[in-house]
Amino acid sequence: MTAARAPRHDDRRRTFPALPPRPGAEGDFAASWWGNAWVESMEDTALDTARLRRGRAYAGGGHVDAITVTPGKVTAYVHGSRPRPYRTEIRLRTLDEAGWEDLLDSAAARPDHIAALLDKDMPHSLAEVAGLLPGPGDLTPDCSCPDDGYPCKHAAALCYQTARLLDEDPFVLFLMRGRGEQEVLADLTRRNAARSAVERTAAAPAMPTVAAGAALAARGLPALPPPFPVPAGPGQPPDFPQAPGAPDxxxxxxxxxxxxxxxxxxxxxxxxxxxxxxxxxxxxxxxxxxxxxxxxxxxxxxxxxxxxxxxxxxxxxxxxxxxxxxxxxxxxxxxxTPWDPPAGPFDRARPALIAADFPHFRPWRNHLSTDTLQLRFGQDGLWYGYESDRGREDWWPRGTPDTDPVGALTALLGR
Known part of the structure; x- marks a missing residue:
């Protein structure tokens, strides 16, 4: 008798248990901006607001069973007025190869995007790449019920509950668009490893050698060679293998x-x-x-x-x-560490930026800011570039420091 095989993990099919009821929810149904964007894509094209209200009540009342997400499709059974539940699904377009290349290149290029995804957050600028979030008309509902509304209340309920899944894990959105979480992370790891290999490649220093015959010849030992010069940089360690019981x-x-x-x-x-x-x-x-x-x-x-x-x-x-x-x-x-710089380079920075046809920056201590760009003046006399999504006040260092604020901003913008 052969041993039973362990079930194989399918990264492109995930089933989520039925969410608990949430009656009486007012305002936005989802807690995240991307969850509400998902809901809005359905609400903007709905033909009957009464069906939307019924669907919202069904979702809040726990009428939606377990939800299965696969590429291009979200499926669940939804309980209505009849004893037998209806099979309901929402379809959307998956990304093509070019769309995935754009999306993954954008994510791999910015460490703040990767950190946000791992923290179960979806950056605005990343979601805009390749149309990751659905727009009006991108969601196609279908239901086994006799109602021909667009959408029917059962499909609306499934859409609202799906928004709650997206609140908890934005990688569900990646799966809807065609790729599972492990597949996305593996691809990001490969792209990052290729970049890291280039950064860490260094030529090994040339080592002096002695011929074996000369070393074994019957003669007096030569004088010790002079000490090696200090190398230009520290050496790179070898690749350590992964082995059971071995250190990490x-x-x-x-x-x-x-x-x-x-x-x-x-x-x-x-x-x-x-x-x-x-x-x-x-x-x-x-x-x-x-x-x-x-x-x-x-x-x-x-x-x-x-x-x-x-x-x-x-x-x-x-x-x-x-x-x-x-x-x-x-x-x-x-x-x-914000600080108050003395008069001089900091006071000359704003006129220099205006003369270079850059936006007007608001000063605060050693910061000059717009809605999405920021320059910080360091006590070392350099200007450091920062960037944030609009309205987030979530500043991340980017670009190369420069003694000239215009040069630092040019590096930040990639001009």
Missing amino acids: PLALDLLATEAAARAHAFLSTGIDPVAALTPWQDAVRLAAAHPGSGLTASTRALYRDLAAATDRTPMDLARAVAAWRQGGFAGLAVLE
Whole structure:
């Protein structure tokens, strides 16, 4: 007799248990902006608002059974006035290959997008790429009931309950458009790994050699060679394999990289670059040394453990890492410490930006801001670029610091 096989996980088919009733809900049915955008795409094309009200009441009253989501389709049984429930579904278009390429390239290019998705949040700018959220007329309802309304109350109820699923997990929206969560994360990991490989590739220093015959010849030992010169940079550790019972490869890589960097600093300067850092600054430095952190289970665990050890959240750490990669210790100080700069370069910045035909910026301490762009003046005399989605006040470091505010803004905008 053969042993029973374990059930195979299907990343492109997810079934969610029936959601508990939520009677008496007023205002927006969903809690997230993307959940309400899903509802609006149906409401904007509905032909009968009375059916929408009945569907909303059905959803709030728990009439919708378990919901199954597959690419291009959301299906559930909805209980109506008859004993037998109706089979109801909502169909929508899946993304083609070009659409997925645009969407994944956009997500991989910005660490704040990846951090937001892992925190179950959907950035506005990412949702706009390739039409991830449905627009008016994109949702096609269908139901086994005799009502020919568009939509019927059963399809409306399914749409409202689906919005609650999207509140809890925006990756459900990716599945509706054609790809499951694990498939999306694996693709993002591959794209990030390719970028990281380019960043971390370095030529190995040439090592002097001695011929074997000369070394074994019967003669006196030669004088010791002079000490090797200090290499231009620390070496890269080997690839550590994943093996049962062995230490975590990511932890080994982290320790080896850290030891090489500190040893190189001692050889070059005689100073330990880590000794003066606080635990939080050191945690940011360690996370910033690993460009792929936050994608795989191992690297997500690194962010989680470092954040927990310093009483911060993984999102706090991701933002601080972006600041460290932008400007090191000075970049982190610009992120975390507003200050009042003296008159001079800061006061000349706004006229210079206006003369360069950039928008008018609002000053606050060492910040100059518009709705989506921000420049911060650091105590090192450099201008640092920041960006946020409109109306979010969720600023993320971007671009290259510059002594000229116009140059920093040009780098931020990619001109």
